[in-house]
Amino acid sequence: MKTFYLILSLLVITVIVFLFLYFSDDTGSTEEVKAGTKNAVEEENGVQIINVIATSGGYFPAKITAKANKETILRLESQNSYGCERSFRIPALNITEILPQEGITEIDLGTPEKGKSILGSCSMGMYTFTITFE
Numbered sequence: 258m259k260t261f262y263l264i265l266s267l268l269v270i271t272v273i274v275f276l277f278l279y280f281s282d283d284t285g286s287t288e289e290v291k292a293g294t295k296n297a298v299e300e301e302n303g304v305q306i307i308n309v310i311a312t313s314g315g316y317f318p319a320k321i322t323a324k325a326n327k328e329t330i331l332r333l334e335s336q337n338s339y340g341c342e343r344s345f346r347i348p349a350l351n352i353t354e355i356l357p358q359e360g361i362t363e364i365d366l367g368t369p370e371k372g373k374s375i376l377g378s379c380s381m382g383m384y385t386f387t388i389t390f391e
């Protein structure tokens with residue numbers, strides 16, 4: 258019987274550790290993005306994807322360099338987003354979107370030319386980020 262309880266408590270501890278690692282990984286990646294140590298630009302099936310997190314305190318990362326002359330999609334990920342970062346604009350492209358509190362919003366940026374830079378902003382202009390195409 259003692260062995261049974263020992264195994265049972267080991268199982269419970271394992272599950273708790275797994276849950277802890279699972280949830281802490283999420284915040285970990287956000288911290289990586291905020292610190293600029295995670296690359297915001299990736300490629301999926303020949304399309305350039307720019308990942309930006311919209312959360313309290315604004316958009317992260319704030320400065321992004323991407324490839325020019327490539328079909329590009331801006332993938333905004335709302336994370337615990339309750340502030341005015343939800344009211345999103347790209348003035349140069351005449352884009353206005355209300356972002357969800359959680360989840361992904363994709364915006365087609367077309368095929369930006371070399372030297373172009375795109376400013377994303379909240380409606381008040383208090384939070385911003387810039388993508389430069391090189």
Ligand SMILES: [Cu+2]
Nearest residue numbers: 341379381383
């Ligand atoms: Cu604002």
